[in-house]
Amino acid sequence: MSFEDQAPAEAYDLVVVGSGAAGMAAAITARLHGLDVAVVEKEATYGGSTAVSGGAIWIPDNPKMRAAGINDSAEAALAYIAAEAGNRFDRALVEAFLRHGPEMVAFFEANTALQFDCRTYSPDYHPDVPGAALGGRVLDAQDYDGRRLGRHFARLRPPIEDFTILGGLMLNRIDIGHFLKMSRSLPSALHAGRLVLRHLRDRLAHPRGTRLVLGQAVAGRLAETLFGLGIPLFLETGLTGFVREGGRIAGIETQGRHGRRTIMARVGVVLATGGFPHGVDLRGETMPQAETPLRFHSLSPAGNTGDAIRIGRAAGARFVTSNSNPAFWTPVSLLPDGDGGRPFPHLFLDRAKPGVIAVTHAGRRFVNEAVSYHDFVQGMLTALAEDGRTSTWLVCDHRALRRYGLGAVPPFPGRIGPYLSSGYLRRGRTVRELAEAAGIDADGLAATLAQFNTDAAQGQDTAFGKGSTAYQTYLGDAEVAPNPCLAPLSAAPFYAVEIFPGDIGTSAGLATNADGQVLDEDGAPIAGLYACGNDMNSIMGGAYPGAGITLGPALTFGYIVARHAARVAGGP
Structure with missing residues (x-):
């Protein structure tokens, strides 16, 4: 069956809008429960924001961690999420996630190509909060050979080019560690060499590497099952409206490569289009800063403009705007x-490392650099509001730059010249010369470094506590003592990269119940309408407790809504 030339049928049991993890999970689960399903996607590629994500999947008390001998409980995870979400905690939704998440993992491992590995040590972002865990809750899709998708591989949304090397070679967390150490470790050099040789062979027959990791592995494995089950996927087919019959959503209106079409849905419609990270109107409504010169740079696909949320609201759905944060932030x-520049995320490779600090244009530190990317930007937004600025800076010395890199600037033996020439990287032979090159207050930066270097030499950050939790030291350099996150900035020359607030997706979305049914303004389910993924309001209420808290609920509620739809249709 080809998604490239066929037109949609007049009706299906379930119509899924969006082809990311949530949408494909819903479609696959529904098909395996006996429903006739179709997926529509407005882009020319499938995989959505999942395909360009880090691919982490947060599922507490999952079967993979149990098999690894790691203890966890739904009660502990419930307490952790409750503490994180605060007064936005929705017990019914969270309990549904915690109850069905482990079921989802077992179901997909038994019935699909999506196979998981658990990170035995991967601390939750706030490990000092009651109920947090130090490992096991985060799952990754096992690495995947894209050649198994055959001709469909060409339509899988590629990873962001700037996050690959050598024209499309993807690296997972383990690979990155080896590449960082390849000049100091023979095993790491051999590991890196094997990956490069595999990639060079790939490029003889393919436009990019076929070894898929991170979010590419999640999307690729789900797609293999989707196509294997014969579920039609209609690309370049955008949602334009709903068909209503007798008070329920009975189908969708689309516009795309097959013209204007009406596709009926006998059981229901699932919205899974990835939220509104590029929806100017919805961002303006939820992000007050969008009304000021401050600009947010999103890493999500440009097609994620909030179409489903906008059309859902027109049909009476409630759009939640009260989350603590409307998006999941990253610098x-x-x-x-x-x-205007291509955004490059500073997720975890540089900020927590020894010899790296973040400062404002006044030269003062404003946050613990080793906290999560979401927490970091919250600190950044406060500093920017106080200073009336739109950016801050990451600063490091020569030793840190060549060992860890800084943003897109690679560590040794990578070249830094092109980044200096383009202006992306600023350099100074002295701290004052760097300050002049970057437009940072020289006296402020000198005073900040003097205090920081004194603290770093003692292994304790008295100002912000960098390196004070298990999560922070996990991202540092284990070879540095006594604090893996601290070292003085003393090896000239000195460098800086300008950083801005950005996001990896939106958290605000349509209100749903524990079955994923979309709710109206009065809190009643809209018959025939479901939402999951980032079209559904985040069960975390705008908090970001750990790696994978978008994909974990996305897969789980894709599974939940499909099973509910099957029950509505009279299935198991």
Whole structure:
């Protein structure tokens, strides 16, 4: 069956809008429960924001961690999420996630190509909060050979080019560690060499590497099952409206490569289009800063403009705007491209490392650099509001730059010249010369470094506590003592990269119940309408407790809504 030339049928049992993890999970689960399903996707590629994500999947008390001998409980996870979400905690939704998440993992491992590995040590982002765990809750899809998708591989949304090396070679967390150490470790050099040789062979027959990791592995494995089950996927087919019959959503209106179409849904419609990270109107409604010169740079696909949320609201759905944060934040730097710059995320590779600090234009630190990317930007937004600025800086010395890199600038033996020439990386032979090159207050930066270096030499950050939790030291350099996150900035020359607030997706979405049914303004389910993924309001209420808290609920509620739809249709 080809998604490239066929037109949709007049009706299906369930119509899924969106082809990311949530949408494919819903479609696969529904098909395996006996429903006739179709997926529509407005982009020319499938995989959505999942395909460009880090691929982490947060599922407490999952069967993979149990098999690894790691103890956890739904009660502990419930307490942790409750503490994180605060007064936005929705017990019914969270309990549904915690009850069905482990079921989802077992179901997909038994019935699909999606196979998981658990990170035995991967601390929750706030490990000092009651109920947090130090490992096991985070799952990754096992690495995947994209050649198994056959001709469908060409339509899988590729990873963000700036996050690969050598023209499309993807690296997972373990690979990155080896590449960082390949000049100091023979096993790491051999590991890196094997990956490069595999990639060079790939490029003889493919436009990019076929070894898929991270979110590419999640999307690729789900897609293999989707196509294997004969579920039609209609690309370049955008949602434009709903068909209503007798008070229920009975189908969708679409516009795309097959013209204007009406596709009826005998059981229901699932919205899974990835939220509104590029929806100017919805961002303006939920992000007050969008009304000011401050600009947020999103890493999500440009097609995620909030169509489903907008159309859902027109049908009476309630859009939640009260989350503590309307998006999942990450700091980004901008790679020059002649069009405002391409955002590059500073997720975990540089900020927590020894010899790296973040400062404002006044030269003062404003946050613990080793906290999660979401927490970091919350600190950044406070500093920017106080200073009236739109950016801050990451600063490091020569030793840190060549050992860890800084943003898109690679560590040794990578070249730094092109980044200096483009202006992405600023350099100074002295701290004052760097300050002048970056437009940072020289006296402020000198005073900040003097205090920080004194603390770093003692292994304790008295100002912000960098390296004070298990999560933070996990991201540091285990070879540095006494604090893996601290070292003085003393090896000239000195460097800086400008950073801005960004996001990896939106958290605000349509209100749903524990079955994933979309709710109206009065809190009643809208018959025939479901939401999951980032179209559904985050069960975390705008908090970000750990790696994978978008994909974990996305897969789980895709599974939940499909099973509910099957029950509505009279299935098991």
